[in-house]
Amino acid sequence: MTKAERTRQFIIEKTAPIFNKNGYAGTSINDLTEATGLTRGSIYGNFENKDAVALAAFDYNYSLVSAAVAARIKERTGAIDKLKAYTSVFAELYTLPVLEYGCPVLNTATECDDTHAALRDKVKGAISQWYGGIEGIIKKGQEHKEIKKSVNSREFAGAFIALIEGGVMLAKVTGKSEGLEAALKQARKMITEIKK
Template sequence: MTKAEKTRQFIIEKTAPIFNRKGYAGTSIADITEATGLTKGSVYGNFGNKDDVALAVFDHNFGLMSSLVNKKMAEHSKTVDKLKVYLTLYAELIKAPALQGGCPVLNTAVECDDTHDLLKIKVRSAIDSWHSTILAVIRLGRERKEIRQKFDEKEFAFALIALIEGGVMLAKVTGRMTGFKAAMKQAEKMIDEIAK
């Protein structure tokens, strides 16, 4: 890794929690320079603008979440248990977030849906990736004869994502786990229903 690449990575890692907690609009260049100890000129010498930092940070945060999911899934052999990783992992993230600020997909989606097209594209790509991961798990489960053959797997995957993110949103906004637990109960029921 070159010195410039190391500096870029340093900026990303130091500002990732700030962007995830405060959002794009709430994170200032002063926040970035304070977190990194770099000057504004140094930051902009490595990134063209705040947008570039935010886009790189989103990729970083989503990558951390994806790695965590993959690691937890690898601990299970059964398809149903792999899918239920999302339920337990997001419950853990609410109580003791591995990422400050919580889920970067939810946080960024809520902020950028009408205000920042480039971040919106990143979030859409992250959701597509998450959707594809669920589909891959389901297809492997079908090959192993652990999952029913006939159900709409694409619809299932979108519904699972919506329940998880909706539950997280309810927990964050209300400060209570009641809505999250209700959403996870429905998600678990959905997962159990596709098992053979």
């Protein structure tokens, strides 16, 4: 890794939590310089503008959540247990460092759905990957006769993602875990109901 690449990575890692906590609109260049200890010129010497930093920060934040889910999935065998990996990660909303300020997909989605097309496209890509991962697990489970053939993997994935992200939203807004716990309980029930 070159010095320039290390500097870019440093900026991304230091600013990613700020974008996840404050959002795009709520994060200023002063926040970026304070977090990194770098000058405005150093940041803009490595990124074209604040948008470029925000997009890279989203990718970084999303990669951390994806890695946490992937690690849990890898530890498990069977489609049913692999689906439960999603619920186990988000059950750690208050203790998993990457989720300290909430799910970056949800946070970015609520802010940029009508205001920032490039960030919205990043979120759409992340959600599409989640759909694909869940659908893949279900289809493999159907092939191995673990999951009922009648299950529509696309519909399941959409409802499953909505439940989990809705639970995260309730927990972050209210400061209480009961909404998240209820959503995760329903998500686990969904998993149980598709078992063959």
